[in-house]
Amino acid sequence: MNTENHGLSIGIRRVNSDFFLTLKASGKLTHEDYEIITPMIDSALTEVKQPAIRVFIDGTELDGWEPRAAWDDFKLGLKHSNQFEKIAIFGNKGWQKMTAKVGAWFVSGEVKYFESEEAALIWLSE
16 A cells, blocks of 8 residues: 655744744645645634744655645735745755745745754744
8 A cells, every 4th residue: 555645734833932833744735735724824824913923844845736736835825925024944855945935026024945944943033
């Protein structure tokens, strides 16, 4: 039996006195993954009163998106673009760095790519 592991997990991470929204992506994301995670992210961000959300995205296990899922990701980013102060993308694939640069065009806050989890968390805390 071949097991296909993919999806997004969402959480809150505290580093010293700073809190971050965390997303961990794994496998090749599908439209169905976004149908499940989008309402969770929408709900989590509903109560935020100011654009001060800092996000840590772990993409080290991400293999990419199906075409419709890539569109879902883009729409989700646009919907909440004004709520993000900083987004750190921790990854290990060259295309992720380019994705971070393109994503920065559509988000009001800063977006940076890191190959070091520690460096990403330090930048988010600054």
